[in-house]
Amino acid sequence: xxxxxxxxxxxxxxxxxxxxxxxxxxxxxxxxxxxxxxxxxxxxxxxxxxxxxxxxxxxxxxxxxxxxxxxxxxxxxxxxxxxxxxxxxxxxxxxxxxxxxxxxxxxxxxxxxxxxxxxxxxxxxxxxxxxxx
Numbered sequence: 001x002x003x004x005x006x007x008x009x010x011x012x013x014x015x016x017x018x019x020x021x022x023x024x025x026x027x028x029x030x031x032x033x034x035x036x037x038x039x040x041x042x043x044x045x046x047x048x049x050x051x052x053x054x055x056x057x058x059x060x061x062x063x064x065x066x067x068x069x070x071x072x073x074x075x076x077x078x079x080x081x082x083x084x085x086x087x088x089x090x091x092x093x094x095x096x097x098x099x100x101x102x103x104x105x106x107x108x109x110x111x112x113x114x115x116x117x118x119x120x121x122x123x124x125x126x127x128x129x130x131x132x133x
Contacts, residue, residue, distance in 0.1 A: 053086035065112045079105040
């Protein structure tokens, strides 16, 4: 597995863990005493990856990253708009989501440059984000 894919999977895990901790703290509950083990590759992130905003991120990526000359700054900013909408749809803090995912657009630019087939399907795109099952 490439360094990029591992990094993206770790970013998703970090967002998931951060949300869990924030939810527990905001509810006034102490963190649970049990240990939770998450596997970055193959974890169940249905709430995250099946969200319509992730489809919008894929569609944006297809539209912008297949261009002969990619405007990386514009792609990054439009991605952040989608990340904010994703956060709101999940009841999370928009800027916190952007902070956690801020490097993903530029990482995807490199991934797609190395392997344009990543954009051939939504499923291939998700594998690039989370790693193989």
